[in-house]
Amino acid sequence: MQWNDPAGAAPGPALAARYASVRDRTEALAAPLSPEDQCIQSMPDASPAKWHRAHTTWFFETFLLLPYLPGHRRLKEDYAFLFNSYYEAAGPRHARPKRGMLTRPSAAEVGEYRAHVDAAMARLLADPPAEAVPLVELGLQHEEQHQELLLTDILHALAQNPLRPAYDPAWREPAAPSGPARFLVGAEGLVEIGHAGPGFAFDSETPRHRCWLEGYRIADRLVSNGEWLAFMEDGGYRTPTLWMSAGWATASAEGWEAPLYWERRDGEWRQFTLGGLRPVDPAAPVRHISWYEAEAYARWAGSRLPTEAEWEAAAVLPGFAAATGIAWQWTGSAYRPYPGFRPWEGAVGEYNGKFMAQQMVLRGGSLATPPGHARLPYRNFFPPESRWQFSTLRLAEDLA
Numbered sequence: 158m159q160w161n162d163p164a165g166a167a168p169g170p171a172l173a174a175r176y177a178s179v180r181d182r183t184e185a186l187a188a189p190l191s192p193e194d195q196c197i198q199s200m201p202d203a204s205p206a207k208w209h210r211a212h213t214t215w216f217f218e219t220f221l222l223l224p225y226l227p228g229h230r231r232l233k234e235d236y237a238f239l240f241n242s243y244y245e246a247a248g249p250r251h252a253r254p255k256r257g258m259l260t261r262p263s264a265a266e267v268g269e270y271r272a273h274v275d276a277a278m279a280r281l282l283a284d285p286p287a288e289a290v291p292l293v294e295l296g297l298q299h300e301e302q303h304q305e306l307l308l309t310d311i312l313h314a315l316a317q318n319p320l321r322p323a324y325d326p327a328w329r330e331p332a333a334p335s336g337p338a339r340f341l342v343g344a345e346g347l348v349e350i351g352h353a354g355p356g357f358a359f360d361s362e363t364p365r366h367r368c369w370l371e372g373y374r375i376a377d378r379l380v381s382n383g384e385w386l387a388f389m390e391d392g393g394y395r396t397p398t399l400w401m402s403a404g405w406a407t408a409s410a411e412g413w414e415a416p417l418y419w420e421r422r423d424g425e426w427r428q429f430t431l432g433g434l435r436p437v438d439p440a441a442p443v444r445h446i447s448w449y450e451a452e453a454y455a456r457w458a459g460s461r462l463p464t465e466a467e468w469e470a471a472a473v474l475p476g477f478a479a480a481t482g483i484a485w486q487w488t489g490s491a492y493r494p495y496p497g498f499r500p501w502e503g504a505v506g507e508y509n510g511k512f513m514a515q516q517m518v519l520r521g522g523s524l525a526t527p528p529g530h531a532r533l534p535y536r537n538f539f540p541p542e543s544r545w546q547f548s549t550l551r552l553a554e555d556l557a
Contacts, residue, residue, distance in 0.1 A: 172293060173282040179297045180275060182527065183210060184268075186307050189325055192264040198257025199317050203310035203545065208240065208256045210307075211267045213300040214274045215240035219247055220505065221296065222274065225289045226281045232273040233262075246504035294357050295505060301527040308431065308525040313545045316418055316429045323433030330430070331524045334478045335381065335440040338552070340374035343471040345556075350469045351495055352534045361509040362534045364497045368466045372556030375463050375471045378478045379486070379549050380454065383439030385446075386426070388454050389415060399456050404449025407542050417445040417544040444484040444549045448517045448541035451487040451550035462489035463553035465536065468520045472533055481522030481531045484549035492516035492538035516540055523547035 187195065187206050195207040204212075215236060222229040231237060239259060241250035251259070262270070285293065308324070315322050351365035352358035394414045397405045407413075415421075418429040419437065426437040446454075455461050463471070465488040472480045492513050500510035516538040522531030525547055539546060 172285075172290070173279065175297060176278060176282060176293065177275075179300050179527075180271070183213065183300060183304055183307070184271070186304055190311065194311065194314070195264045196257065196260055197314045198254075199310070199314040200545075201254035202543070203313050204253075204256050204306065205259070206307050206311055207264050207267050208259065209303045209310070210264075211236065211240045211262075211270060212242055213296075213303050214267075214271045216299055217278055217296050218274050219244075220292055221281060221289055222277050225286055226277055229277050232270050236262075236270060244504050244507050246507065292505070295508075298357060298359070298530070299508075301530045304527050305523070305525045305530075309546055312418075312429070312431055321429055321434040324431045326432060328430065328432035330438065330441055331482055333440075333442050333483050334378045336378075338376040338378050338380075339476065340552075340554070341377050341471060341474050341476055342556070343370065343373045343375050343467055343474070343553075345370055345372045348466065348470045350466050350534065356532075358532070358534065359509055359536070360501050360506075361492075361494070361498070361513075361536050364495060365534075366496050370467060370470060373463070373467055373553055374556060375467060375477075375553045376551040377476045379442035379483060379551050381439060382428075382437050382441050382443050384458075385416065385443040385454065386437075386439065388457055391457070393453060393457050396457075399453040401449055401452060401541075404447070404453060404541065407447075407449060413450070416443060416450070419445075442479065442483050442549050444523075444547050445544050446487075446548055446550070447544045448487045448539075448548075450544075451548075452489075454550065455552055458552060460552035460554045462487055462550060464488055465490040465518045465520055467553060469533060472520075479521075481526065482524060484521075484523045484547040485519035485537050486521045487548060487550050488518045488520055490518045492518050492536065512538065519546075519548060 187210060190206050196205050198205050218231060219237070238249060239251050241247050242253070243250070281289070282293070311324055315324060346369065347367055348370055349365055349367050352362040353365045393399060394408060400408065415426065419426055420429070421427070427434050428437045452462060468486065468488055471477055494510065494513055498510070500506040501508065517540070519537040519539065520535070522535070523546070539548070
């Protein structure tokens with residue numbers, strides 16, 4: 158496998174230190190959770206925290222230790238079946254919707270599995286084969302993705318508990334700009350988007366290519382809770398002409414009347430967060446909305462969602478705020494391959510390419526995204542009905 162530029166993935170002490178840091182952060186994120194917390198799976202799209210810890214370990218063992226460390230043996234052969242996710246080339250797997258049924262191995266045994274693999278990886282990283290080095294970086298990027306999923310998935314699980322327990326009672330909202338949005342004039346004409354290097358990028362971010370942009374403007378900040386409340390009070394969830402047909406059917410069937418994790422108590426809207434149930438802050442950016450909701454809001458506001466090319470071209474403009482650190486931003490672009498796209502060879506080629514259907518692109522990064530993981534050409538993607546991610550929107554409009 159190859160990517161544009163393996164800079165930053167050179168072997169040596171720095172790579173071993175990065176490996177240890179990423180692995181330690183996963184354990185730190187899981188530390189506030191009880192063994193019972195770590196086992197729960199609240200919906201098929203989510204996974205238990207214990208499974209995230211084990212699957213990321215399975216990745217290093219399957220794609221690095223078994224091929225490149227002579228004599229390595231799995232701690233338990235059953236783990237190959239239990240903790241594969243969707244890699245057909247890597248063998249059969251336990252059904253995704255039933256991951257919450259895996260009460261065994263225990264959370265402590267998963268910790269032993271992680272320690273077993275970490276010790277073996279330390280031996281491999283002491284003198285790794287050159288062809289293994291890019292796979293180590295891929296494994297670390299993969300684990301950082303699962304760190305984000307660990308938080309989004311446990312938030313959804315804890316939200317099902319009528320006690321509304323906090324993941325972290327000390328958690329605070331990230332700072333974000335407030336006040337009326339200004340519209341920035343985006344680049345017009347022929348632009349280039351996609352990964353240009355140096356450093357790591359997923360295959361779906363390549364190749365860098367040219368595309369044409371008509372004149373447009375894009376909001377300098379994200380839509381706020383207060384603005385979303387105005388949409389709700391104006392009948393946004395009751396007006397079918399604002400919605401895509403599939404979106405209206407989904408919203409009606411699911412009984413949507415507000416963003417996910419919002420609930421009305423004593424006449425006041427509250428929002429379930431990583432810090433527990435708190436009053437909705439009108440100035441804070443709205444989040445946990447689907448693409449269908451974002452698109453309906455944009456139509457209500459007389460605007461539209463930016464395309465991913467518009468978003469990437471505008472994100473470098475002075476004044477473009479909250480590109481990362483708050484919530485992933487829905488775009489109007491379907492998740493499709495770039496011109497000239499080629500998936501990586503081997504089983505890791507299943508990583509992105511086979512999901513390029515029935516998904517919409519999000520750009521930026523969220524409060525759950527690990528530090529340093531987000532980058533300008535990063536393409537996140539989810540089905541248009543997804544709400545459990547930290548997802549939001551900013552508006553765009555045609556200059557004409």
